[in-house]
Amino acid sequence: MLTYIVRRLIAAVLILFGASFLVYVLTALSGDPLEDLRQSNAPNREALIQQRIELLDLDVPPVLRYFAWLSGAVKCLVPFALTCDLGNSVTGIEVTQLLGRAMGQTILLVSAATVLAIIIGITLGIVTALRQYSGLDYGVTMMAFLFFSLPVFWVAVLLKEFGAIGFNNFLAEPDISFAATIICGLIAGFLFFLTSGGTMKRKLLWAAIGFAFAFALVWFLDFTGWFLTPGFGPIVIALLSVGIAYGVTLLTAGLKNRKALYSSLIVVGIGVIAYFAVQPLLDRATLLMVILLAVATVLIGLVVGYFMGGYDKRQNMNAAGLTAFLMGFLILLDRFMQSWPDYFDNNRINGRPIATIGSSTPNLEGDFWVGGIDIYTHLLLPTIALMLISLAGYSRYSRASMLEIMNQDYIRTARAKGLGERTVVMRHAFRNALIPLATLVAFDIGGLIGGAIITENVFAFSGMGQLFIDGLQARDLNPVMGVFLITGIVALVFNLVADLVYSVLDPRVRVKA
Structure with missing residues (x-):
């Protein structure tokens, strides 16, 4: 096992070296990083151009410049070296400083969305596979294809319109009408009808229970003013x-x-x-x-x-x-x-807690709980947007995998031996159904750090994806390479993790030295 890991790491280093060389040279040849200064009318234009040339070593050929950059990048991979040097941006800011801020924003934005998408998507896929061709199966399938087809920017704009502006307007006068209460009950009853099994009489009974429960819950929340306290x-x-x-x-x-x-x-x-x-x-x-x-x-x-x-x-x-x-x-x-009332009444919030831009409220005063609520309200909408798009793929993959597993001979043998359905599903089928998903999940988690460019733009998050795009547009080479280095390392590491997870989930799979 150790020999296999070492061999894979050596191969990963060679791949990263070759890929980074190509990206560096191609990006360096794609445009002129001095273009904005050449078009400037500033009286000290020549001095600014010379200053940027010295800052970024633009008088050195791109191939030689790459090895100079590589000598600083290698220090970032040495444990406890504390001498990481990825160069400077065209504005003179260290790339490590830019990456530190961008990584924090990206991790905040997409980590929760990805984890929720994996958990909810796999759960929905397995449940629909066990209830194949039922109303629940058809309903989840329809919603999965719908979410998978929706453009993320359109989903984000709708969430800002109805999830933020609409809900904030509702909180100004939180009164739920009788018609809205009825609609909530009908929706809950329909969901209970889809998820329940058995005869039509049993489904209708569960639908009535769902309607009554949702109606009573919404009425109680409205009557007690729960949304404000x-x-x-x-x-x-x-x-x-x-x-x-x-x-x-x-x-x-x-x-x-x-x-x-x-x-x-x-x-x-x-x-x-x-x-x-x-x-x-x-x-x-x-x-x-x-x-x-x-x-x-x-x-x-x-x-x-x-x-x-x-x-x-x-x-x-x-x-x-x-x-x-x-x-x-x-x-x-x-x-x-x-702590919600303290946050809601804060003079920086002004009674509109669901945010549409940024990752936090500037100059917000409050304790740990108020700060936590502020982060939550800023991450709520982008998390939902990314989650809705991502969970569709997980639900489809997990459903197909589970259906294939449930038709295997060893599953029929387990049932013939008298094992309960819970034991058959959880101990025999579930673990094997996760095997094909290991690669998908590993690559998605590895791609986390690359950022969600469109979502970052809509919700004004200055994350890794936005830093990469801004660097390409400005021909700013060092930030582009910094993002590539981190994304490439994470992708290669999680590629190795996927192979190791395979051997854990399936004893028949063994890595070879």
Whole structure:
């Protein structure tokens, strides 16, 4: 394995060297970086031209200039060297400084969208494969093709119009009409009808339940003014967590494993007590404190699962740990909601919290929770735009993969042996269905750092993609090469990761030395 990794890394270095040489030379020959100065009427034009020539070594041929750039770029790959040098831009700013800002913006913009698209897309694909040719299958397929066909800039503009401007106008006078409440109930009833199985009578019953639940929920939110003072509270968190405990146990161990179910429910009881205990601590929260509390929460769940015993402690630990994590997320979300009025009434927000441009509100005053809400409101719309476009592909790939797996001989053998459907799907089919997706997911995550150029333009994010385009248009070579270097390294690394994940998911696949 180690020999294989070393060999792949050597090949990756050679590929990166050849590709970077071609990109550097072609970009250098594509235009004149002094064009803007040559057209300038400034009295010191010649001095400015000479200054840029000396700054960027433009009097040196591109091939020799590449090796000078490479000598500085190699230092960026040496651990603990602390001498990374990717040159300067035409404005005199160090490229490393430009990349630092751009990477932060890009990671904020697209990481959450990609992770959500992977999770939701794969989940939808597997569920529709198990319910092939049902109303749910047809509905998800139609929506997947619709989202896949929509231009991302059009989706972004619609989200800005209705998701930001429209919702901000609604928050000025948050009153939901009776007709809108009925429409929400009908939509929920239709979704329940599509997702339910069995006879028509059973589907209609679930549709009625969905309609009644959505109607009551929307009416309650409107009646209590929840949109201006949102929150869950301990009772709602406890009820939701009990549902999570049952759902997680069903997926990870099966409800017949009472030890796993009891472990999850014990974690819920501990979480309800912890809800009151951590409130004073959360008032002084920092990012490090939240991370440490999250780690402690998961560890408590694992410990509870371990000491519950039973024939399979691993299942107990998985169920309890995941339940603890999700319940902790609900408590964290509730604490953010408690700070919503402080954010909404801030004089920098002016009662219009859903942002349409940028990644944060300038000069915003507030604590950790207000700052977190501000980041969330700025990332909400671009995240949705990217997620809707991306999850369509994941749902289609995962559906096709799952359908192929479910028709394999070993799946029929597992069913013939009397294994439950949950065991067949989760332990035998699900893992193998992920194998073809490993390459797709690895390349998509590797492409994260390249930026989403169109979305960055629409929502005014100065990310990696925008930095690359601006560099090409200005014939600014060093920023272009900086973006290429990072994107190329990430792509090659995740290409290697995809091969290693294959060997983990499928024992028949072994990397060869």
